[in-house]
Amino acid sequence: MTGNEAMAEGAIQAGCTFYAGYPITPQNEIPAYMARRMPEAGGIFIQAESELAAINMVFGAAAAGVRALTSSSSPGISLKQEGISYLAGAELPAVIINVMRGGPGLGNIWPAQSDYFQATRGGGHGDYRSIVLAPASVQEAYELAGEAFDLADQYRMPVIILGDGMLGQMMEPILVQSSKFKVQRNKLRTANSQLRTKPWALTGCKGRKPHVIKSFFLKEGDLEKFNLVLQKKYNSIKQKVQRYEGLFLDKAQAVVVAYGTMSRIAKSAVSHLRKGGQRIGLLRPITLWPFPLAAFQRFKRSSRNVKFLVVEMSYGQMLEDVKLALDGRFPVEFLGRSGGGIPTEEEISKALRKLSHD
């Protein structure tokens, strides 16, 4: 399966019954897969007239209480920002997949990680955040697509899966029947059981007071109060949802920080250098927002001197979060390429060797 197909199947296994999207490379396997699979799974597939329409169809489906998904790639994700802001403002759960490509503008169709700021800082207008998950393998893409819906429902907010063109196109075998998803499937067998857990959804006001889904607070003071509710939710997520993978961190003298596809290339470099006796670790954030600050605590608590190398397919976006996490107490170097350039294993090894000599 390709990463794109794995994310689509992961969503379906998690009970997603609505997909709307607009074709854009390199994520076209997702709408094609959904066009075939959604009707089989008893769900709805719509090829929308634009990314704007697609995200707003998702808004409607989410308001009506079902698990809804859209996907796109960088230029299309820019168009979806309006809808993502409205989802956040109306506290609606939805999942958005961004299979990143080169930018700015129309850019190109090669893999990139240059939408990190957009995804982790909100992206659209207003004071909001989305949970951002960054899979590094096709298996993980499959699993995180499912988990994204649980997080979206739990916190009633948009969740973004931030992959890149390489992950989307890459083919790897995956294990579909993991026990975790069996439990979820039982939990979410029918649309009705989903609705039971969404008492706020629009279903018609039979036997209850009418519901209104909105993000509009005109009366003085109301919006500030609501924004504080969002902040409280975001602070709770910062405590509970941080995730990362750490390899060889305990005695590391140097640590590479990379996410997604980039972390796999970094891992190869780390493995080779470790075989040569160098004490190098790898830190891979899985949640980009909330950023896994907990992963950096161990270094701040110890008196060890550790050097960090951040590697990205961008000119330094996650780099800012790593520097913030380390409070300026450790040297942080950066290696990045963008616009289709991907830092190679050799380039990473070279940067690491330079780091240990400095």
Add this chain to the structure above:
Amino acid sequence: MTKVFSRPKSLRDVSTHYCPGCGHGIVHKLIAEVVDELGIRELAIGVAPVGCAVVAYDYWDFDCSEAAHGRALAVATGIKRVRPQNIVFTYQGDGDLAAIGTAETLHAANRGENLTVIFINNAVYGMTGGQMAPTTLLGQKTATTPGGRQARLEGWPLKISEMLREFSGVKFIERTSLYAPQEIIKTKKAIKQALQNQIDHTGFSLVEILSPCPTYLGLSPVQALDWIRDVMQKEFPLGRIK
């Protein structure tokens, strides 16, 4: 004494925020009456626009969603596709439906979504302070056409109902007005038909209502009604379009 008239159950007992002489209040009430008469209050889901009617859900006593400016028909598509048993309608102004939301309008219509659209055409932008609408008449002065709309610069009034007539997915379009009581009665009948069509799974139905905005036409409430009768309906002829 027999009670012959009362507030519809679907209309909340609240005071209005609309200007004196505005048409929105009348159409809100007509929708509420029709929803009651069709017995669909517990099935209804309204989608409110961005514009003066942004808080339409404060007046209607049934489920409602907001939509970003122009996206009401995309939101309604999402709701109706996952809940086909509900009765879903959008309520949109001329800017929402015929300017920023043109693409969403045309494509929802072309897909033949089984939805009902209530389209308020008052030839001007109200919420933002009287700017040109896509339906502003030639020569009409607005905040952004201070010398009057000129075809050479701003194009012609957009007749979206006539455009939609050509679409195979569109089943019913009627243009009505609010300038006199008999026209209001016709408007109510058209709204009822458009919602009945959805109940009968007929397909996409739209009612365009020529509605007064005295504030930004710079007219008194009565003059604004006369303007619709004498001027506006010449550009936007009333009657069944499809």
